[in-house]
Amino acid sequence: MTLNVQAMEESGCQLLSAEPPLKIQDRQKPGSKAEVFPQFCSISSGVCNGLMMGLLIGFSSVGFASFNDDPNRPFTLSDSQKGSLGSAQWLGAAIGTSISGMASSKLGRISLIRGSLLPYIVGWLMVRHASSFGVMYAGRFISGFDLGVVSVPYGTYLSETTRSKIRGRATTVLSAFFTLGALINYTISLFLAWQSMALVNAAIPLLFLPAMLYSPESPMWLLSQDRVDEARRSLQRLRGFSTNIQKEFEEMQDHIRNAETAKMSWSDILTNWTYLKPVILMIPVPFLRHFTGWGIIQSFTLDIFEDAGLQHVMNPRVGCIILGTGQLTVFFCSGYAMDKLGRKKATIFSATLMGLSQLSFALYLYLESKPELKLENKFGFFPLIALLVCMLAYSLGVGSFYFILLGEVMPQRIRSVATGLISMINTSAGFAAIQSYYSIVAAAGETTAFGIYGIVCFLLVIYAASIFPETKGRTLMDLEKQLTESKNLNCMIESVRHGGPSSPQAENPLVKGRRAPLPGSRENGSVVVSPACS
Template structure:
């Protein structure tokens, strides 16, 4: 066995963990509304009180900012680089938490949440890109899925501290996370794809040597260089190439479907109102504890999904996840229908609402929570990846806003049963989409995935892998 086959992905894990601290902060930003809005709506205890509509606007304000951030990221990520762009997000994240802590008016709260959303747009454009470019194929699924794991961790953290601390103290504690992000990620290597794009071959070699922990990286370096040169030769890497090139159109269609149905299943919308939903459901369990259990289970199951995605594959987990989510959402909708529209006494089985939501988060976290984000870093070539992830994040923001407003309007005007039935129907449509259109990317290099999207013969099948091993040994 030659030195080309040796190495260790330890630094890839460390880079992913430190880089996704930006996504932990992002999850805390989005999860903030769950424990904080009830405090802000309590006229007896709050110093800055808001109404239902203002609360809804505060919840979705980061999604508005994310559109600006995504467009910004598409411009700067190929100029500043992946590493420096991720480091830059620490500043607006930190500033937004300080503003939340000391905001004297609802307007400043809006601005703080908008700034956080801008950082979110940058984060979800560049972090999946960075991880997809530094990770070996054997661990890329797990590391790519860590974006969802850390996002859910952020929701859990903010709900725990927000349930026991004041809004001001919660924000000050939360500001520590972006500070840690900056201090730790500062020492991580830059993406070798970016360095080769900028003609910095020596730095790219050093980056690969650090990431793979071996000296002989010539094969990887040449593979990446050839892929980038082929992409630049055929297309200059413009936004229109996402739609002009057939393989890119396929990737846009796949990601659009996955991210769209992910949000139309209600995951982010429900996250904004988890506390209030549990309060509405009944009093068998404290809403605070129910929310903590909800996010703890979601975190554990998303971690489990990330650990098996490189073995089980993307498609099987997505199909199981979407089918189970639809069932859980219909059960949840039926409970709230009986509660809101009939004279049936639901007090004896109000625990069904809690169990239904927990079942939803368990099955949703097996695939749909993490894999769409993982595939963001897999399906697009380097020359259009920045534009693709920008478009995906803008699209995510629009779909999440639509789903959140749908939940807010339907729960007030018609009842939560309408909200959950709508999410359930969308989950069934998502199941059909996954079955017919989403490809399997397990174990493939980024270059092999592009060949599959172009309709070329796959070169990374099991037989080819065995032949490659034999040749290396020889």
């Protein structure tokens, strides 16, 4: 298969060299039909990770229930064991992401993506043939570890191979495929037992193999490895063989040249506020995102519906399908909304609606616990409506917020290292949120659990509104310049240092010392000058 890819690359190179020279005006413009198929393949390769994790989460919701319904099951799952299995892939992913950035930097994006299929399939086969809780846990852990190792290359590959005008939409597709994976499990659980579900989940990612084999390596990564000719061929394939890529390729070269003037280790990052700032701003995002409760709802949808009494008015499994279908539909629409409204506004609206629906569901659970009210007879569909609104709102912005930020706010010079750390924090936060759900319910009840998730939604609103810049329509180079030279955190640090607002004349600690200039930076002697705080 590798030989086929190389042959395709060589044939592409021959095609470029064989065609007669064309004037720039004769070439197709960026965004032409020539790049539709290459962009489709690169996006398909980049979003497969979301689908694979979605399959694991969807199985948590309905597969474990099917397992306990099987009269020939080898063992029985308790609530605490379901919580452990539901979070096993997150624990594996947390460990996998610890080496993801290094692996992505050394081996390349698409190579890791292609190699991720085999371990994932092995994990599902272990679940299918599990004879004990330990074997089933190990299978889910292995699949999660595999996805953790490739978590950085998936998101980075999307951001480095798609154009800025569709980057938000492409990243949204990643989140949409996450939901699609869960929906597939909700649907097939009506017809298949847990063993067959596991086999289907193992086979589905193979559908993406042709797109992975066609997709070239990231041109940005190739340039970082000084493989200039390969980078040019890669970009040419991504943009179409009849598209002029000269300007974009030169911008990439300039960006890489400035970003990699000096390699940065963690010790360098920790002592340089210019690059530490995006890392600090990103750290709270995974915790806020996961503790909004979206993962709990997707992982334990069936149990939540049954505990809320939805079975009095409809089949809870059908409710799961309705929830997943609605969420998937909105996800595909949200890409357009985020590109039109902007990532920031869409996320604020999304988190606000999530918070209101979570608190409303918590109130319903509190009232439903009072038998004399008989809410299941009067408002039996309310659990479905409340959680549907919550997950539809999640799909509008919060679902893509993390992935977009991860791909857009990290400077190229520290992207592989820092993105690996943030991805590890993200998967650790997912593990903590899923693992703690049944413990919170046992200790304080579902009302308290969903009340907490609702409050966290509003904390996310405050954080998104006050911290992050709008990334809509911005190139990665522009965003890097703003985030490494913006005034917001500079002003905060100056206030702490001087006990009040910083003045334009105050020394900017974020730019103290010599570093490589970014595109568009202004230099004054040995210091790169950033805008003053106002």
